[in-house]
Structures are given as C-alpha cells and as structure tokens.
Amino acid sequence: MQALTFKRGVHPPDGKALSAEQPIKVILPKVDSELYYPMSQHIGAPCEPLVAVGDHVKVGQKIAASGAFMSSPIFASVSGEVVDIRPMLVPGGATVKAIVVKNDGKMEEIEGLNQGRDYTTMTNEEILDAIKEAGVVGLGGAGFPTHVKLNPPKDTVIDHILINAAECEPYLTCDYRLMLEEPERIVRGLQIMLKLHPNAKGVIGIEMNKPKAIEAMTKACEGIDNITVQPLVTKFPQGSEKHLIYAITKREVKSGALPASAGCIVDNVDTVVAIERAIEKGRPLMRRIVTVSGKGIKNPGNYKIRIGMTLRDLVDAIGGFNEENPPVKLIAGGPMMGPTLYTLDVASVKTTSGLLCFTKEEAYIPEERNCIRCGKCVDHCPMGLMPFMLNHLALKGDGEGFVKHHGLDCIECGSCSYECPAKRQLAQSIRATKKIEAGKKAAAAAAARAKAEAEAKAKAEAEAAKN
Template identity: 50%
Template sequence: MSEATFRGGVHPYEGKELSSDLPIKTVMPTGEMVFPMGQHIGAPATPIVAKGDKVLVGQKIGEASGFISANICSSVSGTVKAVEPRMLLNGSKATCVVVENDGQYTGIEGLGEDRDYTKLSNDEIRDIVKEAGVVGMGGAGFPTNVKLAPKEPDKIDYILVNGAECEPYLTSDYRQMLECPEEIVGGLKVILKLFDKAKGLICIEDNKPEAIAKMEKMVQNENRIEVKVLKTKYPQGGERTLISAATGRKIYSAKLPADAGCIVDNISTVIAIYRAVCKCTPLITRVMTLTGDAFEKPVNVNVRIGCCHADLVAEGGGFKQEPAKIISGGPMMGFAMFDLNVPVTKTSSSILAMTTDEVALNEPTPCIRCGRCVSACPGNLVPQKMAQAVSHNDYDTFVSLNGMECYECGSCTYACPAKRPLTQLFKQARQHVAAQRRKK
C-alpha cells in the first residue's frame, strides 16, 4: 500500500476520535426553515415562490440566475412565510425563502424513484445535476454541472473523489464512506460515464483504515476505479495538494483542475450526484459533524438544508458549558460563528464548539525568521516575506512573491512559533488585490 503526499503541510491535533465511531443520526426538523438563495459560488438564485405558496419536498424554490449559479430546492413541505433578507453564517444578510414546515414531508411527484443512468445521455445527466442544485459540498460550493462540462472532456484523465477529510475534528465524510459506500461508487460511475478515457481515484488518508478497506472491497471488480491511499497530513484534501499527491500534476491559481486533466469532487458531492441522477432526489440534505469538547455528546447528523444551527445543538446533547468559541467548519479553515440562529446551507460541514479559545490566548510576537512557515507552506511560498510586504501595504511585492497563490490553508499560522496571524494577513491582502484588479 503506497502512500502519496505533497511537499510541506502540518500535523495538527486531529480530534476525530470524538465522533469517528458514531453512526450518522437522521434529524427531522420542525418549525421554520430558511433557504438562502446564495449557497454557492456565483450569482445567487432567483426566488420563484412567493409568500403564501405551498411547497413540497424537492420542489425548486430558487432558480439559477446565471451560468455560475445553482438552483435551490425545498427540503420540507409547507407554506412560504416570507421572501426576505435573513442573517447568514458569515454575518451578512441575503435574500432567503422562509418556509413553515408542516411536518408532513410531502414530496414532489417521482421523488426518490430509481433511474438507470446508463440509459441517459451525457447532456441529460448534466441537466439533471443542474436541476438538482448540486454544488461542491467540501466548502467551495462551485456548481457541479459546470465542473462536469469542461471545454475539452476528452482530455480528462482522472476523476478524484476527495475522501481525505484532512480538516481536524470533521468525520462526516468518513462516516459516509463506512455507511453508504454504494452511493459513492455509484456517483463516481455516473461521472465516469461522462468521461470515457478517465480513471476514478477514491483518495483517502491512511488514518482511515476502515474506510480504505470498505472502499477497496466496493471497487474490487471495477476496472476503472481504484482507491488511492494518501499520507495523513494537512492540507492533503486541498484541491491542488490532492491533485499533486494523487497524480503528480500541478495546477496554480490561474488554472482549473481540468487544465491538468482532473476533476475533483468531495465525498458528499459524489453522493449528491448519485441521488440526483439515480434516485431522482435533488440536493436537500447533508451530513454534518457536531463536535468539540464543549458538546456533551458529539454526533454526526444527516440534516435537512434550511434548518437552524441552534436547533442542532440539542442533537449533541447540548453544551457542557458555554463555549468559548464556536466554529463553522474545522479549526484550520473554518470561521468563528457569533450567532447560531442561522440556517444550514449546502456547504455547512460542522459545528465545532470549544471550551477554550486558543487563538485568543496566543499573543503575537515579532518574527524570529525561523523558516518554519516556509517549510509548512504547501504552495512553496515564503510567508515571512509576504507578511512583511502586507504590513507595509506593499501589495505589488506581495503579488511578486506569488502571494495570490496562497491557499489560505492556515499551515503557516499553525507552524509559526511567534503566533503571528499570517493567514489572516494573506486573506485580506488577496481580497484587496482582487478588488483592485476588478476595478481595472
């Protein structure tokens, strides 16, 4: 069993033992459901329902408003209460369709019916994925139908299923590999139908031996699919690092994975493709991990998109004590939540509740030029020099140091003994440079 990896990276405390052995629990929400129209990269969807309308499970309530956009489907049946701005995870407000859940979960006609993907044309498959509102569920939220339609499909050599789940604490992908491997392989076979020359690689870190064994058993008779074992290291699951580790190919910020002959999809996304194409079910649910030492009982939950984060806390037994910090996502690339009264979206992956805010305890000190940030950076950058440029508002130098190639993965910040907020600096600098470029 060979292990593939990339240059750089770090080994933070994993924390996965809190929830890795806990089966996925299905949660059926009650009351109000809130569906943001912007749950993806690109233009927000346009609401196509109004106050007072009756909706069904699987019904489209928001329509993609551009090439890079995605449909939004209701996860419950009920009555539209409002179409109005509501607070989102990042603290901003955006247009949402608010549905009063009737608790009946009445579905649209044909919801859940079996469908033979082998009898569908490639265009029909892409249209189904688009209609179902499937997007990248690993965090980016890129519309999947667009990803499955590269300019030169004949040049796609690899379909990479990202099962690395390198972010600490998160175990939702791991549990899905154990509990529904048939759907993962089924979704991958749907994608492979679109690309005749491609090979499917299910990429899993070596700290998940049970998942590796399960998936290897599932694909033992599949001549176009194999399991690729990766060395456990953060950020192994990043798109560029995954491509490098699994195929040896390189891409940069100006390129797409398709430019390197690759398409990368998260475990949850591949399952969503399977359900949309083979089970006539749009993207209306997702699996999340509720974990951290502040939770009484960490748990993995299958939740309906649109439910409230605050309502999920009880599924983890509530909090042992008031959390010092709550993070949406993992500790490396997630972001702090200041209010749990916000809806679950297609890209929500976890609620991480901690009794101690370690970041707040770390007082930054001057750089000692130790070079640890350079060794940790998976992008082969020099964070120390980049930070110096940003601190002087010298964005030209930041760009010349390839600062726009930063993954914002947090490896440099984690490795820094001076506890300098490097990733935060680079995130702000990249946003500034991008804004200036748009103006020009």
C-alpha cells in the same frame, strides 16, 4: 499500496476521536420551526425566488433558481408555508436574501420526486442536466456547481476523476462515516461521473488515518477495473484540490488555473453521493451530513440534516451545549479553515460540513510576538510561498509587493499560522490583503474591458461617420 502526498504541509492534532465512532443520525426539523434557504449557497450567480410569501411548498420543490449557467437551484427540504423572504446570516458571515419556510411537519413530497433512472441508459447531456436540476454543488466547502465542473471546455482531456476523501481538516468525520456506512453509493456516484468521461480513471484518495474507510471503499470497488482506492499520507492540507491532484498524478495545477487544466475533476465524497441520489433516486440536494464536535457540545457526532435548518435548531435537536464547559467559539467547518460564528442563528447551507463548539481551552488564542524569521512558515507552506514576508507586506499595506511575491496564490490553508512559534496571524493578514488585491485586479480587468469596448465603439462610430 504506497501512500502518496504533496510537499510541505503540517500535522495538526486531528481531534477526530470525538465523533469518528458515532454513526450518522438523521435529524428532522421540528414542526413549526423555520427553515432558511439563502439565495447564494454556491459559487456563481445568486438565485431568485420562484415562490412568494404565503405560498405552500413541498419537499423537493424548486424554490429558487437562476438563468445563469454558473449557478445552482435551491430546493425546499420540508413542506410548509413560505412565511417571509428576508436577509439571513450564512456561515461565511455574509447576510443573504433567504426564503423562510415554516415546517408543517407533514413532509409532503412534490409530485415527480423519486423518479430514479438508470444512468447507463441516459445520454451525457441528460446526466449533466439532471445533476444541474438537482442543485448539486461541491459539498466539500467551496460550493462550485458540479454540472459546470463535470462539463469542462471541449478541448480539455479529462483522464482522472478524483474523489476527495482525504478529510484532512481536524475534527471533521462526516466523509469518514459516509465511507463506512454507504461505500456502494459513493462508488455508484463515481461510476456516473466516469460515464461522462469514459477515458478517465476514478481514484478515491483517503488519508492513512482512516484504515477502516480504506478497507470499506476497497471492498466496494472490487471488480470495477476503472476505479482504485489510493491511500494518502495523513497531512494537512491533503484535501486541497491542487495538492490532492499533485499527490495522485504528480501534476501541478498552474497558478490561476482550474483542475481540469491538469486533466482532473475533483469532487468531495458527499458530492458524489449527491450525484448518485440525483440520478438513481431522483432526489435533489436537500440534506447533508454535518459533523458537530468539540468539547463544548454534549453529544458530538455526525448528523444528517435537512439543509436550511438553523444551527440553533440542530444544536437543540442533539442535546445542546455541554453545560459544565460551554463553548466560547463556534466554527462552521474545520478548525484550520472554517470561519467563526458569533451566533447560532445561522442557516445551514449546502456547504456546511461541520459545526465545532470550542471551549475556552480549545479556543485559546496565543499572544502575537515579533517574527523571529525562523522560516517555519516557508518550510511548511504547501504553495511554496514566503508567508512571513507576505505578512510583513500586508501589514505595511504594500499590495504591489504582495502580488509580486505571489500573495494571490495563497490557498488560505492556515499552515503558516499553525506552525508559527511567534503565533503571528499570518493567514489572517494574507487573506485580508488577498481580498483587497483580488478586488483591485478584478476592477482593473473590468476597467480595461470597458475601455476596450468604448474604444471599439468610438472607432466604429468614427468609421461610420467617415463613410
């Protein structure tokens, strides 16, 4: 089958060889270690704790939830005592209220766990509810609640369910390993999703640099006619939702719209496995696979961890840093889009896909020079923006011009900065201005809503007074 792709984009060195051949290893938290469960590990309303300090919790116990539809509950991944509820650093750099559980090492499971069901006998509502109640969110990085994604507005027609197995970020290999080791579970998870949208076809998109994964998945899909494996050109950001949709369906998700508007639902490989676990195994989201890589770690590899472990505990459990060449930079996720960490004392969350330990050489930051207007950022921007101009407007503080030139459509993939021969921090300046302008836009929308409400109220009152 011919490999598909999107327009523009970049080809960074992939760095995957460090960990690609390392089978997934299970890492259990040490006895007496503390696990942290931040209340916000997803897009949407933060959860509220359902337990108090001093409570004993068991594996699989729901310890935090929210009444909001756009939210996702959080589960204890070990058994032990709740020792504290306090702010904790999460990989994005924010400090979030977190439940602290001291692991008693017994791994006692809560009653009712492991009640797997046959999805074919379940109604769509039951499946969606089970996914919601298992705390499944997009594990690719964004953390969008999966039950919301799978339940688009009534009038949208979903004709494609795409499994994002591009794994276009350099260094990361967790999805790759999952495809090699548990391809059947990915296919079953996709079948569950297809049960919800019976008219859709399932497509698993994999980059051409993972021939073994393409082979394994193709084999697992044999005999299933509504699922196909689609090879994709190895190019960053192939795994960007909008660009994956374009590559496979040639549809453009309009500015500001969600994938469902293009008839697509896109989910990451590990998310699909989480769906399969939730339905067939009756286990909520408590574990995830993390690639730990970079030259600064002794044993690069792919590890199945209990969500809530600190990254320090993870690094200790796998043999620590490379002492001869210790890391100077820590990245949560891939090197193109992952935020840096200033400490290892960070809770792993549902969306932690990688920890990169970069040595001095790997972390080298070149000096920023004048823009020479070579246009390479324009030639490579997958969104068709003019990053050099947005950078100029951002540095000038011209938010209005920034919005006018579509700055808010930037997906922050970093392709512009990667290519820039003047080594300008294009993505960084654009991201900062995006935050400011998006905030202004939201505030303006809220103000307009408030004003409309106040006017309506005043009008109603005036009417009432008249009568």
